[in-house]
């Protein structure tokens with residue numbers, strides 16, 4: 001990094017209430033806080049100047065602000081180390097976003113199934129959390145399928161293309177996994193405007209105006225679930 005920036009870093013504690021006191025939405029808004037307010041609320045603050053060549057690593061959930069104090073290039077990466085801690089905080093943020101109706105940039109369900117398919121996990125804590133997420137989504141898919149079938153709603157097999165990204169509800173922006181509710185009109189135009197079940201039913205309680213597209217077979221998901229097992233830890237190289 002070739003930058004000269006002053007950065008203010010604080011912990012999440014109190015920031016949400018402080019920002020809302022200033023009529024700013026913590027998740028969506030842009031907030032440059034008054035440092036005095038933070039000191040008063042006993043929020044620990046680190047403030048420093050990033051010099052050319054300095055790399056600043058911020059841990060998950062660290063609230064931060066950056067301000068240029070001279071000419072600079074601002075380069076930042078979002079990275080997700082494969083650790084139990086990272087996964088836990090990502091899942092918590094994902095759930096909080098849902099409660100706040102804010103879109104999660106990381107689709108945790110899609111990601112968890114991809115991890116189960118593609119990587120070996122030897123950290124038992126991380127493994128258990130991913131497995132639990134798979135179990136919950138598997139159960140949710142099964143219950144939703146049974147509910148739809150019991151009401152006579154037909155599921156239309158759609159499958160997925162390779163590397164197809166995750167889908168989000170076009171109304172509330174929640175991640176939609178495996179069963180996509182698309183408006184009949186967009187289905188015939190093949191533009192597939194995706195809804196979650198709640199938003200679809202709000203517009204059409206018996207889902208008359210919707211087609212339910214099925215992206216995975218239950219057998220496939222069950223097989224991925226069963227085959228995802230704790231990998232033996234790699235022997236240490238030292």
Ligand SMILES: [Zn+2]
Nearest residue numbers: 169172196199
């Ligand atoms: Zn929705």
